[in-house]
Amino acid sequence: MPPSLVILAAGLGSRYGGLKQMEPLGPQGQTILDYSVFDARRAGFGPVVFILRRDFADEFKNRVGTRVGGDVRYAFQEMSDLPGGFTPPPDRAKPWGTGHAVWCARQVADGPFAVINADDFYGADAFRQLADFLRASDSRGTDFAMAGYRLGQTLSEHGAVARGICATDAAGFLTTVTEQTGLERNATGGATAPATNGSTLNFPADTLVSMNCWAFTPALFPLLGARLENFLRTRAMDSKAEFYLPAAVGALIQNRQARVRLLPTTASWFGLTHPADRPVVQDALRALHGQGDYPEVF
Numbered sequence: 631m632p633p634s635l636v637i638l639a640a641g642l643g644s645r646y647g648g649l650k651q652m653e654p655l656g657p658q659g660q661t662i663l664d665y666s667v668f669d670a671r672r673a674g675f676g677p678v679v680f681i682l683r684r685d686f687a688d689e690f691k692n693r694v695g696t697r698v699g700g701d702v703r704y705a706f707q708e709m710s711d712l713p714g715g716f717t718p719p720p721d722r723a724k725p726w727g728t729g730h731a732v733w734c735a736r737q738v739a740d741g742p743f744a745v746i747n748a749d750d751f752y753g754a755d756a757f758r759q760l761a762d763f764l765r766a767s768d769s770r771g772t773d774f775a776m777a778g779y780r781l782g783q784t785l786s787e788h789g790a791v792a793r794g795i796c797a798t799d800a801a802g803f804l805t806t807v808t809e810q811t812g813l814e815r816n817a818t819g820g821a822t823a824p825a826t827n828g829s830t831l832n833f834p835a836d837t838l839v840s841m842n843c844w845a846f847t848p849a850l851f852p853l854l855g856a857r858l859e860n861f862l863r864t865r866a867m868d869s870k871a872e873f874y875l876p877a878a879v880g881a882l883i884q885n886r887q888a889r890v891r892l893l894p895t896t897a898s899w900f901g902l903t904h905p906a907d908r909p910v911v912q913d914a915l916r917a918l919h920g921q922g923d924y925p926e927v928f
Contacts, residue, residue, distance in 0.1 A: 631741050632676030633764040637663065638731050639690065639748035640683045640707040650902040651748035652693050656915045658927050662751050662901070665915070667698050668928050670744070673757040674765070677701040679739050681731045684708065705735040714859045719867055727872030728842065733858055736851040742769050745844040745875070751911070752777065752843050753897025754923070760845040763893060767847065772888040774879070775845040776804065777895045782819040782835030784899045788906035790814045794840030794876050795833070796892055804883055804890040807840050807876050838892065840876055841899050853882055
């Protein structure tokens with residue numbers, strides 16, 4: 631059974647100002663999602679699972695889902711879908727975060743799967759590595775993987791970004807992913823960011839970072855559910871708190887409940903964070919078509 635591709639498509643794109651996951655960007659009006667599905671399927675992935683919010687699900691299915699073809703499934707991130715009998719507080723308006731979104735796919739992702747963001751371009755090499763890892767791994771085990779990108783290939787020219795800075799042990803397994811905010815490109819191609827003590831932190835261009843590109847087995851779901859219950863016990867009444875996937879996986883690593891292999895990729899990442907990123911992404915996609923990486927229409 632080929633692995634599934636789970637796509638986090640429930641975000642509202644508040645900084646971008648619209649639904650980035652449906653934005654036409656390619657030469658023939660392709661969305662970034664079209665490229666991700668194309669790359670994933672030629673790497674050997676099968677079912678595509680979109681995690682959506684119900685309030686724009688019909689529009690998404692008509693504009694994006696119908697073009698994908700093949701085995702397409704839908705999961706819905708609903709605020710009331712919680713473990714352990716928890717109910718959302720009455721003033722909760724914000725979704726519970728990416729960790730909760732993935733947990734909401736537990737009924738339709740019934741085998742090994744990768745997780746990506748809908749509005750990020752990850753590149754063919756990342757999907758090949760994730761597919762190879764999943765094919766070679768124990769389909770019910772707790773050895774997972776994450777594609778690691780070089781920081782210099784993930785920075786925006788139009789504002790600061792946040793990235794997960796990766797550290798590994800001697801065997802290549804993640805030990806920590808530290809969220810670093812305020813990263814801005816510097817003259818060396820790396821990035822600088824303000825430190826809490828008022829000094830400046832410097833990160834080389836080849837620093838490996840997380841871009842939310844993961845490979846999991848179904849063993850993740852009960853572990854994620856337990857972490858979500860713990861989050862709800864302590865933070866459910868905080869209307870702005872979110873249960874993030876990287877933090878949840880980090881806790882599993884620290885508690886020795888899972889291992890995560892870091893897969894360094896040569897792929898270039900790009901995505902939509904700020905409105906000014908749109909022409910940059912369009913130019914990058916046109917260049918990839920020009921190099922023969924993608925057919926004109928797919």
